[in-house]
Every structure is written in structure tokens, then in C-alpha cells.
Amino acid sequence: MMRCRFAAWAAAACLAALCTGCFDRKELEQQAFVTSLGIDEAPQGQVDCTLRIALPQSNNGGTGGGGGGGAGGKEPLAGSGPVTYRARSVIEALNLANTSIERTLSLSHLTDVRFGASLAQRGIARHLRPLLRFREFRRTIYVFISRTTAREEMQAETPVVEKTPTRVADDIDLLSKYNGLMVEMARLHDFTNALDAGHEGALLPLFAVNREVAADPAGKQGVQADRTSYVAGHVARAGGNPVEWAGAAVFRGDKMVGYLDGRETTLLRLLRGTIKHAKFELADPLAHRGLLSLSLNREHRPRYHVRLGQPLVMVIDVPLEADLLNMDAGYNLQGPRQLARLDASLSREVSQEMRRVVEKLFRQYGVDPIPVARAARSQFATHAAFAAYPWEARLRDAQVTVRADVHVRRFGVQIAQAESRV
CATH class of the missing domain: 3.30.300.210 (Nutrient germinant receptor protein C, domain 3)
Incomplete structure (x- = not known):
């Protein structure tokens, strides 16, 4: 009986030593969390990868991670807008990002990947492969199309209600269940399944920048359009978020072949x-x-x-x-x-x-x-x-x-x- 008890205690001690809380040896203060990724066409077969980095918050509600206070207490550059890297592949761009971002990039909080329209028209199969193979890309992330470029859309995005753009994709996913003007938000897993299915055309949500709103964010000039429009980027309005989501991008195989309005x-x-x-x-x-x-x-x-x-x-x-x-x-x-x-x-x-x-x-x-x-x-x-x-x-x-x-x-x-x- 005593031998059994001793063996049980010994096994428990060994298991306790094996169960570690921080298995990857990376603290939160050592990581830069990418929340959105934009992929655009670039010259000579390259891609422009635009990253939105989450702004770190300290325990007292201020910005910054840990002690120090930064350069004179200024807000980190992560709060000023996305950054773009040109490379031959998405993985190479993520690797190059750490030549100017001082923390290790983490994709554990990535919510969406958006493709520029010109890239989608040429085919996105080559750029989907790293998203499916690299284990840090979860198949539950949202995928959609930016009618101009992903970089322009990410720079212009200014939520009306949310404090940051991080939750916008989740909000639109819920909104699409009650509003028919946009196709339902597509996750990476569902989109790749639609591409692989026989004789089925895939659809992705369509985002666009309304340039009239971007030029007059406060809406002081009022509505300039003459008629109602259901086309993303051309909705007749004044003020608010310059980015609009309406309609759908239509795919034949991995190439975008057209649009539907709202x-x-x-x-x-x-x-x-x-x-x-x-x-x-x-x-x-x-x-x-x-x-x-x-x-x-x-x-x-x-x-x-x-x-x-x-x-x-x-x-x-x-x-x-x-x-x-x-x-x-x-x-x-x-x-x-x-x-x-x-x-x-x-x-x-x-x-x-x-x-x-x-x-x-x-x-x-x-x-x-x-x-x-x-x-x-x-x-x-x-x-x-x-x-x-x-x-x-x-x-x-x-x-x-x-x-x-x-x-x-x-x-x-x-x-x-x-x-x-x-």
C-alpha cells in the first residue's frame, strides 16, 4: 500500500514538473500582435503586405509596454497606422517586418486577411497557400476583398462606434446575418472549401473606400451624389467611416471575375x-x-x-x-x-x-x-x-x-x- 502511494506521489511530482505555463518562452511584452493583414499586387510578381499592429496597453490604461515611458511619452507608432513591406511572399514579408518592428510578430490575434482587387483578378491561389500551411494562420480568420488596395482601405478605416478597427470584422459578421446588402462574412476555411468544391462559384465580401467621404471626413459639404447607390465606395452619404462594405466579389476558380452591388x-x-x-x-x-x-x-x-x-x-x-x-x-x-x-x-x-x-x-x-x-x-x-x-x-x-x-x-x-x- 505504501509503495502505491509513493509511486502515485512520484508520478504527480513528475507531471507537475512537465506542465509549464509558458511553453513558448514568450511573454506578452515581447510580442507584437498583428490584427489585420492586407495583401496587394506589387511589381515583378512581388506582394505588398500591410500589417496593422495592436497598440499595447499598460495596466494603468496608458499606452506602452512595461517601464521606460518611450521617447518622451509619445504614443507608439502602432497607433499611427498600418505598415507595409514588399517581398516575394507573405512569409518573407512577415520575416522582413522584424527588421523594423522591435517585438516578435504574433498572428494569434489576427482577425482578417484582405486582398486587393488587382491581385484577386490575377488569382489568389499562390497567396492562399502560406495561409493554409503556416500554423500561425488560423482557418477561422475572415477573408474579404478591397475594391481598391488593401493598404488604402486599412489606412482609411475609422470605425464609427468601436474604439479600434480590431472588432470591426466580428461586428460585420454579426451584421451580415440581419442585413442582406452584404454577402455573409467568409472565413478562410469556408472560402477554400468553396474553391475546392466542384462547379460552385465562391463569393467574398467587398470593401471599398468612399473617396468623397475620405476627402471630407466631417461631412461639412453634405451629400454630393445625385442618386442612391448600392455600390461599395459610392454610397451617397456624408461623414462617418470612409470604408464601406456592400455587395460581393464573384470568383471563378481562384480569380475574381466581377462584382455584385448591395x-x-x-x-x-x-x-x-x-x-x-x-x-x-x-x-x-x-x-x-x-x-x-x-x-x-x-x-x-x-x-x-x-x-x-x-x-x-x-x-x-x-x-x-x-x-x-x-x-x-x-x-x-x-x-x-x-x-x-x-x-x-x-x-x-x-x-x-x-x-x-x-x-x-x-x-x-x-x-x-x-x-x-x-x-x-x-x-x-x-x-x-x-x-x-x-x-x-x-x-x-x-x-x-x-x-x-x-x-x-x-x-x-x-x-x-x-x-x-x-
Whole structure:
């Protein structure tokens, strides 16, 4: 019995010696935490890697790490903006960064990687490989596209509510679940899976700098644009964060082939069934003047019917419920006949707009990000037969029918329009 106790105590002592708290021998004060990474195209096949470094905070709430007080108590350069390094690869740029950053770089707090548009158009597979192979890059980081350059967008980013840009990606991820103007935020793992999947087009969120807002951050000159825009970088507004997120970047393979604006992205997400509620405005189909503002709610997931052949035949059924939020016209909605007319008109208008989005994706870009291809997998005996089918080539002349079935269920707190009095 005593021998067993002695052996147990000896084993516990050995285990206690083996369990160390700081296994990498790096203290927090010895590390510089990269929170965002931007990758842009550079001459001669090189890349410009832009790093945003977290500003270190001392225990008393001030900046700086440890004693000393720095150069006259000034704020560290990490608080003044991102830094950029030109190299032949992302890993080489991270290595070169320690020629001017006095702490060891750590990617443990990296939240997002953004690619410049020109780089994405040439293909990003080569630049994804180090992100997938190097163990410090977690597959849960967000990936998106900067419509100009990642460096310009990172320099201009000034959050409206958050104190630092570090939490912006997490906030937008939550926001995209309730706002259809942007495609859902993509994580590195999900994006690479979409690239590897057969006959599926990948999508990434699209960020852009509104140069009118950047030139007048306080908004003193007011709104200069003449009309409403859903294009990232051209939203009609004054003041606020110069960076905007709206729409989606569309990929064929690893190359970006085009964009969708915010309105088209709302319709695409309803076609994909990836959003449950989306606000949407369209011209009043009954009054032929004014606008209708709706909340389109997913009744259940869309259904895709595919008949293989030449041409390819597709039918997409999208059942939707609608809440009426605003109506400019003066008619009322009392009575089933008026409601039936409104439902039929809305179904026709939404179906036509969805069809235009599908034709843009299929005919102009030759991609299927919905993806309808998944519904056709069961018609092939093997995965090899499915992979060998010329799906993308058949998309361009496919016969597509989109049937949005819209039913207005709720009218707010007013059914009859108030009569104007003179």
C-alpha cells in the first residue's frame, strides 16, 4: 500500500514538473500582435503586405509596454497606422517586418486577411497557400476583398462606434446575418472549401473606400451624389467611416471575375437561402409611382429543379413572406382582391429582378454561386462523372426560370391609407 502511494506521489511530482505555463518562452511584452493583414499586387510578381499592429496597453490604461515611458511619452507608432513591406511572399514579408518592428510578430490575434482587387483578378491561389500551411494562420480568420488596395482601405478605416478597427470584422459578421446588402462574412476555411468544391462559384465580401467621404471626413459639404447607390465606395452619404462594405466579389476558380452591388446581393442571398429577413425597396407595381418598402422573410429554403441536357433547364422556386414597411401611394389594402393583386404584382417584380441577377452570374460571369449544381449531383452515378460534366459551359445558354412566390402577411399598424385633409 505504501509503495502505491509513493509511486502515485512520484508520478504527480513528475507531471507537475512537465506542465509549464509558458511553453513558448514568450511573454506578452515581447510580442507584437498583428490584427489585420492586407495583401496587394506589387511589381515583378512581388506582394505588398500591410500589417496593422495592436497598440499595447499598460495596466494603468496608458499606452506602452512595461517601464521606460518611450521617447518622451509619445504614443507608439502602432497607433499611427498600418505598415507595409514588399517581398516575394507573405512569409518573407512577415520575416522582413522584424527588421523594423522591435517585438516578435504574433498572428494569434489576427482577425482578417484582405486582398486587393488587382491581385484577386490575377488569382489568389499562390497567396492562399502560406495561409493554409503556416500554423500561425488560423482557418477561422475572415477573408474579404478591397475594391481598391488593401493598404488604402486599412489606412482609411475609422470605425464609427468601436474604439479600434480590431472588432470591426466580428461586428460585420454579426451584421451580415440581419442585413442582406452584404454577402455573409467568409472565413478562410469556408472560402477554400468553396474553391475546392466542384462547379460552385465562391463569393467574398467587398470593401471599398468612399473617396468623397475620405476627402471630407466631417461631412461639412453634405451629400454630393445625385442618386442612391448600392455600390461599395459610392454610397451617397456624408461623414462617418470612409470604408464601406456592400455587395460581393464573384470568383471563378481562384480569380475574381466581377462584382455584385448591395441590391443584387440581397436578391442572391434570398436565392441561396442564406438570410431569413432582408429589407427591400422597389417601385410600387400597382400605383406605378412611389416606392414600396418591404421586409422579405424566408418562408422555407429555395428549391432547385434541374434537367440535364443541351440546353440545361433550371427552375428555382423562392417562397417568401413580406412585411409592408412603407407605401408612398394613397390606396388602401382592405379586401382580399386588393391583397391578391399586390401579391401577384410583387411576385412578378421580385422574380424578374432575381432572374436578372441569375443571368448576370450565369451568362456574364459563367459561375454558379447559388449553387444550383448541388441539386444536380444526384443525377450522376459517381462524383467523377459529376466533376467531368461541363457545368460552367452549359450555364451560359441555360434556360432558367425563377419563381418568387411573395405573400404579404403583415401591414404594420395601418391598413387603410389616411385621407389627406385640406
